[in-house]
Amino acid sequence: MTGQSEQQADVIVVGAGPAGSATATYLATGGLDVLVLEKATFPREKVCGDGLTPRAVRELDYLGVDPTGWTSNIGLRIWSHRTYPYLLPWPQLKDFPSIGYVRHRADFDAQLARHAASRGARVEYDVAVTEPIVDRRNQVVGVVAKDGRRFSAPVVVAADGNSSRLAVQLGWDRRVDRPLGVAVRAYYESPRQGEDWIESWLELWDGVPGKSNLLPGYGWAFPMGDGTCNVGLGITNTSPAFGHTDYRTLLRRWLDTTPASWGFREANRVSPIRGAALPMGFSRSAEYRAGLLLVGDAAGLISPFNGEGISYALESGRYAARHIAEAFAAGVRTTAGEQALSRYPVRLRAEWGRHFRLGNWFLKLIGRPELMKIASHYLLPLPGMPMFVHRTLANLIDETPGDIYDLLVHGLRRLVPSV
Numbered sequence: 001m002t003g004q005s006e007q008q009a010d011v012i013v014v015g016a017g018p019a020g021s022a023t024a025t026y027l028a029t030g031g032l033d034v035l036v037l038e039k040a041t042f043p044r045e046k047v048c049g050d051g052l053t054p055r056a057v058r059e060l061d062y063l064g065v066d067p068t069g070w071t072s073n074i075g076l077r078i079w080s081h082r083t084y085p086y087l088l089p090w091p092q093l094k095d096f097p098s099i100g101y102v103r104h105r106a107d108f109d110a111q112l113a114r115h116a117a118s119r120g121a122r123v124e125y126d127v128a129v130t131e132p133i134v135d136r137r138n139q140v141v142g143v144v145a146k147d148g149r150r151f152s153a154p155v156v157v158a159a160d161g162n163s164s165r166l167a168v169q170l171g172w173d174r175r176v177d178r179p180l181g182v183a184v185r186a187y188y189e190s191p192r193q194g195e196d197w198i199e200s201w202l203e204l205w206d207g208v209p210g211k212s213n214l215l216p217g218y219g220w221a222f223p224m225g226d227g228t229c230n231v232g233l234g235i236t237n238t239s240p241a242f243g244h245t246d247y248r249t250l251l252r253r254w255l256d257t258t259p260a261s262w263g264f265r266e267a268n269r270v271s272p273i274r275g276a277a278l279p280m281g282f283s284r285s286a287e288y289r290a291g292l293l294l295v296g297d298a299a300g301l302i303s304p305f306n307g308e309g310i311s312y313a314l315e316s317g318r319y320a321a322r323h324i325a326e327a328f329a330a331g332v333r334t335t336a337g338e339q340a341l342s343r344y345p346v347r348l349r350a351e352w353g354r355h356f357r358l359g360n361w362f363l364k365l366i367g368r369p370e371l372m373k374i375a376s377h378y379l380l381p382l383p384g385m386p387m388f389v390h391r392t393l394a395n396l397i398d399e400t401p402g403d404i405y406d407l408l409v410h411g412l413r414r415l416v417p418s419v
């Protein structure tokens with residue numbers, strides 16, 4: 001549509017998922033004029049496991065979001081081939097709280113977006129962004145919406161999720177050398193809905209563990225505290241079965257082997273089985289270039305270790321906002337401002353580059369069922385190993401080492417290059 005006046009802002013954020021709302025909250029708190037454009041009207045469904053680890057809870061604390069009253073959990077139960085699980089409480093650490101939560105994404109995302117608005121961000125729903133506006137110097141200077149409206153800003157943030165239309169339109173492709181996952185989930189009425197542990201399965205069997213077929217992927221069951229459990233499974237492209245599997249059938253085959261008393265059966269399923277992609281381990285070809293920053297799934301920042309993306313989405317929003325604020329302080333579109341923005345990808349790598357490198361290797365290893373079997377049958381039962389795995393997978397490691405697990409993981413990271 002021509003002839004409409006162009007809306008302006010200091011920063012445009014496309015997408016009001018956790019990454020977009022976190023970015024907007026920090027920027028607006030810092031006094032910048034932020035415009036968030038979200039294609040959906042909230043609350044809206046978002047396919048997710050709904051799990052918030054202590055890493056995500058720490059980010060909520062930084063944002064000033066109070067989770068009081070949400071369904072909490074005290075740790076993770078890990079099932080392997082044994083008939084009983086490993087019980088792994090959230091660790092007591094200096095840098096992280098020792099509590100996790102589950103929260104329906106419809107409510108979670110709506111609350112975060114409201115929070116951003118309460119700090120001064122202008123949040124507009126039902127605005128689908130279709131393309132970036134690029135000036136003659138090839139700088140991104142705004143976006144166009146489906147209804148033809150144009151929005152301009154010297155800095156644009158793509159927080160538009162795993163398929164990031166904005167990034168793709170600029171030719172920032174997905175890196176095929178980085179892992180990609182697919183996960184499906186559904187809600188089941190279950191007597192286990194009020195338990196205070198979340199659970200994950202390292203091995204999925206279609207019968208008696210060890211005596212039936214080992215299915216590809218990993219599984220989870222998260223008690224929602226509302227009568228249901230969020231149950232799902234994920235597979236990565238490091239598994240030979242990736243792309244050749246009917247994930248919905250796989251979910252049913254696995255769940256039919258769980259005790260009937262748990263309720264994970266078709267008759268108790270209260271939602272469709274839905275799935276989505278998990279872009280992992282820095283899987284976008286850039287995180288900043290020419291006025292556009294990518295945060296969260298748009299930048300491919302899901303952890304290859306455990307498929308966790310919410311904490312990394314929130315955290316990347318925090319870093320992005322810091323670098324944008326520095327750019328404005330130095331003079332946006334000046335050399336110094338540009339340098340501040342260019343330090344954002346460097347910061348991401350400094351935080352997670354080595355961890356995600358290890359995670360990418362870990363996925364290659366467990367993609368081979370025979371190696372996964374050796375790991376879970378012989379390595380996992382070793383003394384201290386379950387907690388080491390738990391802490392490493394969830395990236396719950398103190399910056400200043402406080403125990404042997406911190407020391408081990410810091411030591412391991414020193415041995416590998418960043419992604």
Ligand SMILES: Cc1cc2nc3c(=O)[nH]c(=O)nc-3n(C[C@H](O)[C@H](O)[C@H](O)COP(=O)(O)OP(=O)(O)OC[C@H]3O[C@@H](n4cnc5c(N)ncnc54)[C@H](O)[C@@H]3O)c2cc1C
Pocket residue numbers: 014015016017018019020037038039040046047048049050051052053127128129130159160161162165183184185232274275276277278295296297298302307308309310311313
């Ligand atoms: C089945 C499954 C289970 C998962 N379980 C967990 C879990 O338990 N814990 C965890 O931490 N992570 C989990 N994840 C990963 C997690 O869901 C993502 O990492 C997280 O949602 C990323 O947040 P985001 O803000 O980057 O993107 P999103 O949450 O995808 O938000 C993107 C937003 O952008 C909007 N948008 C998209 N395109 C446009 C456009 N063109 N114009 C305007 N707006 C647009 C969308 O409507 C959406 O609101 C799971 C993922 C899947 C698929």
